[in-house]
Amino acid sequence: MVKELIVKNRSCRRFYENYLIDIEMLRDFVDCARLSASGANLQPLKYILSCDSQKNSLIFSNIAWAGYLKKWPGPEEGERPSAYVIILGDRTISPTFGCDHGIAAQSILLGATEQGLGGCMINSVKREEMQRVLTLPKQCEILLVIAIGKPKEKVVIEPVGAKGDIQYWRDSEGVHHVPKRSLDEIIIG
Numbered sequence: 001m002v003k004e005l006i007v008k009n010r011s012c013r014r015f016y017e018n019y020l021i022d023i024e025m026l027r028d029f030v031d032c033a034r035l036s037a038s039g040a041n042l043q044p045l046k047y048i049l050s051c052d053s054q055k056n057s058l059i060f061s062n063i064a065w066a067g068y069l070k071k072w073p074g075p076e077e078g079e080r081p082s083a084y085v086i087i088l089g090d091r092t093i094s095p096t097f098g099c100d101h102g103i104a105a106q107s108i109l110l111g112a113t114e115q116g117l118g119g120c121m122i123n124s125v126k127r128e129e130m131q132r133v134l135t136l137p138k139q140c141e142i143l144l145v146i147a148i149g150k151p152k153e154k155v156v157i158e159p160v161g162a163k164g165d166i167q168y169w170r171d172s173e174g175v176h177h178v179p180k181r182s183l184d185e186i187i188i189g
């Protein structure tokens with residue numbers, strides 16, 4: 001079951017934007033993160049939730065999508081995420097955040113996937129601008145943005161080809177392909 005969920009949990013970048021996600025659902029996803037592991041159990045992460053169009057558009061303006069799809073500027077209106085969770089690191093609790101935000105992000109996305117939603121972790125963020133437009137607390141550092149919505153695109157995993165190219169690509173039908181290295185390649189001892 002867990003593995004099925006992990007396989008289903010692909011990065012998705014086009015959504016049915018008019019599908020509404022409410023704040024209680026987002027709180028429940030963050031609860032999955034809250035219950036996850038944290039280095040030294042410091043729990044330095046804080047969260048900003050967004051599921052209204054005004055706040056969503058402020059966030060959307062400050063993130064970048066799919067660097068390998070050079071000709072694609074990101075999801076058009078109507079296909080943008082219905083919600084976001086911004087993961088912040090609170091420097092008053094710890095100066096560094098280790099891999100806590102990666103673990104939290106995966107927990108959030110697995111929670112969303114289980115509910116038939118999908119999403120994408122986003123690290124390409126105009127951090128200063130986002131901090132300013134959302135008036136985020138100064139002691140908090142933006143670590144990751146998670147876009148969430150009802151998936152409108154098909155994403156498939158495939159083995160990395162003979163040339164070793166790991167870049168994801170989109171075919172003429174709009175299907176998004178994600179090459180994954182084999183188990184034998186990554187287990188080296």
Ligand SMILES: Cc1cc2nc3c(=O)[nH]c(=O)nc-3n(C[C@H](O)[C@H](O)[C@H](O)COP(=O)(O)O)c2cc1C
Binds near residue numbers: 011
């Ligand atoms: C830490 C991290 C940062 C990422 N940042 C971005 C990003 O800024 N924009 C984006 O479109 N995708 C981003 N992604 C999604 C990756 O491109 C995606 O995980 C990768 O292509 C593999 O696809 P998969 O998640 O379906 O396995 C990020 C993923 C991770 C783990």
